Amino acid sequence: MEDRFRxxxxxxxxxxxxxTSAQARTWVESLWEDFEVTRxxxxxxxxxxxxxxxxxxxxxxxxxPILHRYAATKEKFSHLNKDEGHLKH
Numbered sequence: 001m002e003d004r005f006r007x008x009x010x011x012x013x014x015x016x017x018x019x020t021s022a023q024a025r026t027w028v029e030s031l032w033e034d035f036e037v038t039r040x041x042x043x044x045x046x047x048x049x050x051x052x053x054x055x056x057x058x059x060x061x062x063x064x065p066i067l068h069r070y071a072a073t074k075e076k077f078s079h080l081n082k083d084e085g086h087l088k089h
Contacts, residue, residue: 004053005029012060018068027067027080031056 005028012024019027035055039046070080 001049004049005032008032008053008056008060011057012064012067015060015064016067023068023080028056028060030080031059 005025008028009021009024012027013019013021016024032052035052036046067080
């Protein structure tokens with residue numbers, strides 16, 4: 001799992017130079033969790049980590065370059081673009 005998160009974090013950092021490594025990792029973990037929780041709540045059968053990784057990769061390609069502009073409207077996601085004092089990659 002750690003290898004998947006590291007690989008996805010690197011993909012996100014490659015398309016968005018406006019976020020830190022820590023922020024990219026937080027985005028990856030949040031996207032991963034959100035996809036899996038949404039599928040489970042919807043009653044869908046679990047398809048495994050490979051499918052989740054494919055979806056998160058697709059989201060990174062599509063939305064990754066602009067994730068630093070995300071303005072959270074829900075408290076659950078308010079942490080995503082906060083700089084916790086980490087340096088940019």
